[in-house]
Amino acid sequence: MRVQLREIAFARSGDKGDTANIGLVAFRPSIYPVLVQEVTAERVKQHFDGICKGEVERFELPNLRALNFLLHRSLGGGGTVSLMLDAQGKTFATALLRMEIDVSDELLDRDADRPGRPPAEQA
Amino acid sequence: MDRKKNPVEPTGEQPVTSSERDGPGGGGPSPREGDPRGWRPPASPGAPSFDMGTGAAVLDAPDETTLDPATEEALEAASDPSEKVVRIGSGQGFWGDWQEAPKLQVRTGAIDYLMLDYLAEITMSIMQKQRERSPEAGYARDFVQLMVDLAPDLVDRGVRVVSNAGGVNPVGCREALGLALASVDLPRPLRVAVVRGDDIMGRLDEFIDGGHALSHMETGEPLSTVRDRVASANVYLGAEPIVRALEQGADIVITGRSTDTALTYAPLIHEFGWAADDWDLLASGVVAGHINECGCQATGGNSLVDWRQIDLTVPGYPIIEARGDGTFVVTKHAALGGRVTWETVTEQLVYEMGDPEEYITPDVVADFSTIELQDMGEDRVKVRGVRGRARTDKLKVSIAYSDGFKAVGTLTYAWPDAYEKAARGNEVLRGRLEYLGLEFDEVRTEYIGAGACHGALAGPPLDELPEVTLRVGVRDADRATVAAFTREMAPLILAGPPTVTGFAGGRPRVQDVVAYWPALIDRGAVETGVTVDTVEL
Incomplete structure (x- = not known):
């Protein structure tokens, strides 16, 4: 089934100069390998087409079931130089969570009662 | 109590001791228990634990059985209540953070140290501009009033303060504090230390002439291309001078451009006597510092998970309860709002992260891929397993x-x-x-x-x-x-x-x-210029 990342993961983003970082964390351990397989550096670069003007680097943190992405040249020069409203990349986290990936129905069923899903879907 | 209408009063008269707080029922109702949708069990015994050390089975095991009994026993043993615990409370995550937070941190319950981080990457240059207009300025002015307000509590409770509030003028900061404290009636004087030597503005040409290009860490350009436009230049100093200040008996340590994380782990080095080459212990301290340095961001602020359920009206900022073996628990005062779960802590851990295996500080290179978290419930998250490697021979310069x-x-x-x-x-x-x-x-x-x-x-x-x-x-x-x-x-x-x-x-x-x-410079070129002195105010 195709799902938005926000249904299976959460994230926080920040900045280092002109580079935005996004930490993407799986709600459940069983989802982490899916993130590793699906949310590649290439896909993230493609997702942020027009926003990220440099390379995307990815680091794996299985201990935190997290992936860390560095999006180079994404903040209009960064810091005080940038003219962007979001010069510190604070909203990049949820921009990534818009991405849709394929997850097996079996894995999703196990996640049905987990926190972090939009309340409307909790029913 | 409706927190929205009646913010929690600082309970200055009734300090909560650690035994009361840790005991049964001492924590008061957890915000989670009121969760209307019941997403979480009250004490979250089933909160996901993802200790990779227990093997790959963890990945697919139901949450309730992620720890085998042997591991649980080992954890119990590691939590021997007679063991020395040092509590480092975070009170400010940036210049402009909530002024009530450090007061609540000191007055609501037991902490041993209060760390106050004021400096972001460009804060030094703002302070430099202020100093150019007025030579006695150039530090976080609100820190002075905060210390005046808290001085009686610091003496009374024996809480020591470590802060980089000094900005580009730590001496001026202490002088202003001295003047302000003169009108405060204290049972004993406060010993206030100043760390100097991070400011290398006056030595830039000497360094460039001496072959230090101070090249931009990302573009590789030499500093000479913008030399005539440089407004401030400060080396990120590590824990050593802060530890020296604490050894001198300082109640308050004022630094300039210290690393944010050192403000948390320098007291741990001082308290536990960690060796300067015990890389794993130092790396644990760095992780603790990273969790503390952004204030409420570790206790539910700016947290995506369950944001509707987290009461942030009067939030508790993070407290690191550290042990000599490098393990620590992230928590907060139970009487205050906010929340500490594996999610809030993980979000902060990945915040502003670069290469997780190369978290470089002046004192150690920490490996964030070794961190093991365990959500104990009741706003307590245990951290252990952190590994580190030898420090590099360079220091970072913020220009x-x-x-x-x-x-x-x-x-x-x-x-x-x-x-x-x-x-x-x-x-x-x-x-x-x-x-x-x-x-x-x-x-x-x-x-x-x-x-x-x-x-x-x-x-x-x-x-x-x-x-x-x-x-x-x-x-x-x-x-x-x-x-x-x-x-x-x-x-x-x-x-x-x-x-x-x-x-x-x-x-x-x-x-x-x-x-x-951002640039790098040889450690030896600047470390000899670092000084620490303590005076009574």
Whole structure:
């Protein structure tokens, strides 16, 4: 089934100069390998087409079931130089969570009662 | 109690001891228990634990059985209550953070140290500008009033303060504190230490002449290309001078550009006597520091998970309960709002992360891929397993330099066709800038309410948006050119698309752009210049 990342993961983003970082964390351990397989550096670069003007680097943190992405040249020069409203990349986290990936129905069923899903879907 | 209407009073008269707080029922109702949807068990025994050390089975095991009994026993043993515990409370995550937080941190329950982080990458340059205008300025002024307010509590409770509030003028900061404390009646004087030697502005030419290029860490350009525009240059100092200050008996340690994390782990080195080459212990301290350094961001602030359920009206900021073996628990005062779970802590751990295996500090290279978290429930998350490697022979330098001028103006357009009107306003403005022959290094247009944050990912602007704010920014090396732009926003009100508002602020302000130049320098070139002295105030 195709799902938005926000249904299976959460994230926080920040900045280092002109580079935005996004930490993407799986709600459940069983989802982490899916993130590793699906949310590649290439896909993230493609997702942020027009926003990220440099390379995307990815680091794996299985201990935190997290992936860390560095999006180079994404903040209009960064810091005080940038003219962007979001010069510190604070909203990049949820921009990534818009991405849709394929997850097996079996894995999703196990996640049905987990926190972090939009309340409307909790029913 | 309805926290929204009756914020938690600082319970200065009734300090909560650690035994009371840790005991049964001492924590009060957890915010989670009131979770209307019941997403979480009250004490979250089944909160996901992802200790990779227990093997790959963890990945697919149901949450309730992620720890085998042997591991649980080992954890129990590691939590021997007779073992020495040092509590480092975080009180400020940046210059401008909530002033009540450090007071609540000291007065609501037991902590041993209060760490206050005021410095972001460009804060030093702002302080440098203040100092140029007024030689006694250049530090976080609100720190002085905060210390005056807290001084009796610090003496009474034996809480020591470690802060980088000194900015570019730690000595001036202490002098101001001395004057302010003169009117405070204290049972004993406070010993206040100042760390100096991070400011290398006066030695830049000496370094460049001596073969230190101070090249930009990302672009590789040598500093000489912007040398005449440099406004401030400070080395990130580590824990050593802070430890020296604590050894001198300082109640308050004021530093300039210390690393944010050192403010938390220097007290741990002092208390536990960790060796300067015990890389794993130091790396644990760095992780603790990283969790503390952004204040409420580790205790539910800016947290995505369950944000609706977290009461942030009067939040508790993070407290690190550390043990000599490098393990620690992240928690907060139970009487305050906020939340500590594996999610809130994990979000902070990945915040502003680079290569997780190479978290470089002046004292150690920490490996964040070794961190093991365990959510114990009741706003307690245990951290262990952190590994580190030998420190490098370089120190990072934070350099700020003038890089032209910028201005940003906004106007808000109302329904109907709000986005279309804003876009037309932008066309008119751009046309006029061209008509006037104005050219800029950069012009940027964003539509707040219609994709300013997520761009094309947000999808096409909706026809029925109630309002859209046109936001136009320009940047240029020439101040007059930027100033000319600031005169072109307001005319759009009468000579532009209809139903426009939001101009009460007047013309946009021309701002100096101070850019950041990160560089490395040989440790030996600067460390000898670091001094620590403590006086009684």
